[in-house]
Amino acid sequence: MDRQGIIICIVLGILTTNLIRVVPMLLIKGEIRNRFLRSFLYYVPYVTLAVMTFPSIIQTTPEPLPGIVALTAGVVAAWRGMGLFPVAALCCVIVYLLMGV
Secondary structure (H helix, E strand, O other), rough: OOOOHHHHHHHHHHHHHHHHHHHHHHHHHOOOOOOOHHHHHHHHHHHHHHHHHHHHHHHHHOOOHHHHHHHHHHHHHHHOOOOOOHHHHHHHHHHHHHHHO
């Protein structure tokens, strides 16, 4: 790809990224009162993070079983009120023990 093509790609990337952020601010002038829309926008970051994280947890290990067991244990530990660092440490220890390293 020549220099001009690279510059065009960079400019298009900048425009796309900024339009995604600017257009909602231009279109929505006040507080969002629709309960469904507020709920939807509240959970979008969590869903995006989950969609990127959960497949990676299972596919990181050579076999899926240690990842699945660690994920299950992590969900149970988080549900019982453990913090982020203890849950992550617990999951790492479980994978370490199940991989037999």
